[in-house]
Amino acid sequence: MKRKILALLGSAALLTGALGSSVVAAQDLPPLATLPSPAIPADNPTTAEKVELGKKLFWDGRLSGNGAMGCVACHQPDLGWGTGGPISLGYPGTQHWRNSQTILNSAYYNKLFWEGSVTSLESQAPGAAGGAVAGNGDGSMMEMKLRFVPEYVAGFRQVFGTDWPHIAQAWQAIAAFQRTLVTDPAKVPFDRYLAGDETALTDAAKRGKELFEGKGGCLSCHNGALASDERYYNLGVPAAPEFGQDPLYQISLRWELYQKGVPEAVYRAGDDDLGLYHKTKRPDDKGKFRTPSLRELRWTDPYMHNGIFATLADVVDFYDGGGGEGNTVLKPLGLSQDEKADLAAFLEALSMDEPLLMDEPELPKTATWAEFLK
Ligand code: HEC
Numbered sequence: 001m002k003r004k005i006l007a008l009l010g011s012a013a014l015l016t017g018a019l020g021s022s023v024v025a026a027q028d029l030p031p032l033a034t035l036p037s038p039a040i041p042a043d044n045p046t047t048a049e050k051v052e053l054g055k056k057l058f059w060d061g062r063l064s065g066n067g068a069m070g071c072v073a074c075h076q077p078d079l080g081w082g083t084g085g086p087i088s089l090g091y092p093g094t095q096h097w098r099n100s101q102t103i104l105n106s107a108y109y110n111k112l113f114w115e116g117s118v119t120s121l122e123s124q125a126p127g128a129a130g131g132a133v134a135g136n137g138d139g140s141m142m143e144m145k146l147r148f149v150p151e152y153v154a155g156f157r158q159v160f161g162t163d164w165p166h167i168a169q170a171w172q173a174i175a176a177f178q179r180t181l182v183t184d185p186a187k188v189p190f191d192r193y194l195a196g197d198e199t200a201l202t203d204a205a206k207r208g209k210e211l212f213e214g215k216g217g218c219l220s221c222h223n224g225a226l227a228s229d230e231r232y233y234n235l236g237v238p239a240a241p242e243f244g245q246d247p248l249y250q251i252s253l254r255w256e257l258y259q260k261g262v263p264e265a266v267y268r269a270g271d272d273d274l275g276l277y278h279k280t281k282r283p284d285d286k287g288k289f290r291t292p293s294l295r296e297l298r299w300t301d302p303y304m305h306n307g308i309f310a311t312l313a314d315v316v317d318f319y320d321g322g323g324g325e326g327n328t329v330l331k332p333l334g335l336s337q338d339e340k341a342d343l344a345a346f347l348e349a350l351s352m353d354e355p356l357l358m359d360e361p362e363l364p365k366t367a368t369w370a371e372f373l374k
């Protein structure tokens with residue numbers, strides 16, 4: 001509760017014009033801090049067996065329509081647990097319409113997706129596995145596929161105590177696995193610095209920290225341990241050029257607008273991702289996206305909801321120029337080249353020294369009917 005009041009105070013400072021001017025009321029904002037262990041929901045306790053099962057399911061294409069679009073297809077460990085390109089690939093024959101977010105630290109968000117449309121990892125997973133531009137799997141078909149894998153039948157029985165795998169349990173196991181994909185503070189220069197190691201940050205990163213909390217105004221939105229206030233803003237991020245060039249992108253955009261029930265006039269004029277508006281239908285929310293965490297940026301390029309910026313230097317240039325067209329929250333910063341480099345150095349220092357990688361699990365086999373009857 002105290003934290004909530006603090007956040008409100010912070011936004012009051014923001015509304016009264018601190019943002020964009022050279023002074024930000026940083027003392028009113030939750031400071032950057034080391035992440036605690038993620039909260040575990042009471043109805044889905046984490047156990048080692050559940051995490052192990054969830055890891056296999058995360059990799060398993062049987063949790064998709066065509067057997068090949070498991071979660072890992074778009075959340076690849078060596079690509080920062082996302083995809084490499086600006087806008088994610090889609091289910092074969094379709095195109096996704098947004099940048100694939102890293103799932104690192106997704107355990108900490110109260111609202112998931114760029115427009116915050118779901119509120120738990122357990123409820124996010126079925127949407128991903130079933131979504132027409134993502135996994136495109138049918139829930140009961142995916143459940144049947146799991147029931148034909150003897151190792152899963154035994155594994156689910158051990159973890160959940162039921163005779164047969166139920167699809168909702170698969171989402172619980174995947175959520176438990178994702179809660180283990182978090183930043184290890186011991187590996188992050190900034191967290192080591194907070195813990196008292198003065199040498200953990202370079203001089204450039206220390207200067208960048210001052211800019212981040214002061215003249216840059218970054219802390220107004222990127223605050224707390226996650227470096228996100230989980231609010232929504234329209235920064236005027238430029239539209240992805242793909243929408244105007246490739247019919248499949250345009251089809252996805254139209255389809256999303258239609259699915260999300262926007263009024264006809266908006267549908268007809270729609271040539272860009274309208275962000276939070278899709279959820280609320282409030283005109284003021286057009287172009288607003290959830291403030292993302294700034295942890296692990298070294299491993300999770302490209303940046304923004306449409307991956308329009310390839311490097312952190314590009315992002316810093318964007319902020320230095322006062323954001324993009326139509327934004328109502330950012331003002332030009334007037335940073336020197338050195339200051340821009342310092343700010344980028346600080347952003348890098350919020351990442352682990354090494355990316356979080358892991359070996360692919362060996363996936364259990366589907367039984368033939370004869371094996372199944374044994
Ligand atoms: C076809 C590509 C694709 C597949 C398959 C896919 N995802 Fe995603 N994922 C995305 C994209 C793109 C986003 C951002 C979507 C948005 O904001 O609308 C996303 C967002 C997420 C997020 C939200 C992260 C955040 O910061 O809010 C989580 C968690 C996630 N995916 C987990 C999963 C899981 C679990 C699966 C498998 C059940 C899965 N994804 C399958 C592309 C994919």
Ligand code: HEC
Binds near residue numbers: 288
């Ligand atoms: C008014 C709130 C606000 C302020 C101030 C702000 N940001 Fe952001 N930041 C956001 C939002 C919202 C996004 C996502 C925008 C989108 O995708 O359309 C974002 C995205 C980013 C990203 C991309 C992260 C990713 O994973 O894609 C970086 C890096 C970033 N901001 C750094 C900064 C820095 C550095 C500053 C200060 C110079 C700053 N931000 C100031 C709200 C803010």
